[in-house]
Amino acid sequence: MQRLLFPPLLLAALAVSSACSFGPPASRTPTDSRQPPPATESERKAPVESRLPAPEMEKLPLPEGDPERDERDTAAADRPVKAPEPAPERATASPAVVALLETAREQAAGGEDEKAAANLERALRIEPKNPWLWHRLGVLRLQQGDYQAAIDLANKSNALASGNRRLMAGNWELLARAYSALGNEAEAERARRNARQLGAQQG
Numbered sequence: 721m722q723r724l725l726f727p728p729l730l731l732a733a734l735a736v737s738s739a740c741s742f743g744p745p746a747s748r749t750p751t752d753s754r755q756p757p758p759a760t761e762s763e764r765k766a767p768v769e770s771r772l773p774a775p776e777m778e779k780l781p782l783p784e785g786d787p788e789r790d791e792r793d794t795a796a797a798d799r800p801v802k803a804p805e806p807a808p809e810r811a812t813a814s815p816a817v818v819a820l821l822e823t824a825r826e827q828a829a830g831g832e833d834e835k836a837a838a839n840l841e842r843a844l845r846i847e848p849k850n851p852w853l854w855h856r857l858g859v860l861r862l863q864q865g866d867y868q869a870a871i872d873l874a875n876k877s878n879a880l881a882s883g884n885r886r887l888m889a890g891n892w893e894l895l896a897r898a899y900s901a902l903g904n905e906a907e908a909e910r911a912r913r914n915a916r917q918l919g920a921q922q923g
Contacts, residue, residue: 817843817850824856833864851880851887858894867898874898889918 820843827836840857847853858873874891881887896911 814846817846817853820846821853821856824860828860828863833860836860837864849880851877851882851884854880855887855891855894858891862894862898862901865901867901870898871895885918885922889915889922892918 820839824836824839824843827833827839837857837860840853840860844850844853844857854873854877858870858877861867861873862870874894878888878891881891892911892915896908896915899905899908899911
């Protein structure tokens with residue numbers, strides 16, 4: 721009878737011993753299993769520098785100066801040389817010259833400088849000794865920026881002016897502006913003095 725009960729008792733003892741040797745599972749600190757979202761296709765292709773935050777830019781002080789004065793100086797430098805008002809033409813007996821001169825005025829006012837110059841040159845072929853025509857062509861060349869041609873034409877007009885102070889004063893003013901545009905201030909000042917003297921003599 722005792723031999724029949726031994727195996728069950730032995731099995732029970734082994735079960736208790738096994739239960740004591742295995743305690744409750746040790747507590748584990750939970751870990752954050754969340755992973756960062758995968759990079760997009762554009763982020764993977766972008767260079768490293770473009771993914772970094774932009775550095776703060778140091779604000780430098782502006783240089784001292786007068787912005788309004790600088791703007792005025794720049795505008796004055798870009799402004800074209802203003803031509804003097806053409807001296808009034810003397811009466812001409814040639815209707816063809818009168819018509820060419822009127823056409824040249826309209827063309828110059830409309831910005832067709834080359835056509836105006838061509839008509840003035842045609843008028844000069846009819847009246848080559850008309851100093852007013854040489855003067856007007858000189859004014860037109862000054863407006864076009866052909867300063868040397870303006871000087872030559874003003875001198876030609878003065879040579880034919882025959883003491884006409886008003887016309888000569890206009891030519892000297894034309895010379896002053898052309899020389900100044902070329903950077904020859906000495907000749908420009910001399911021309912201005914002559915223009916002032918002739919203007920005073922008219923009064």
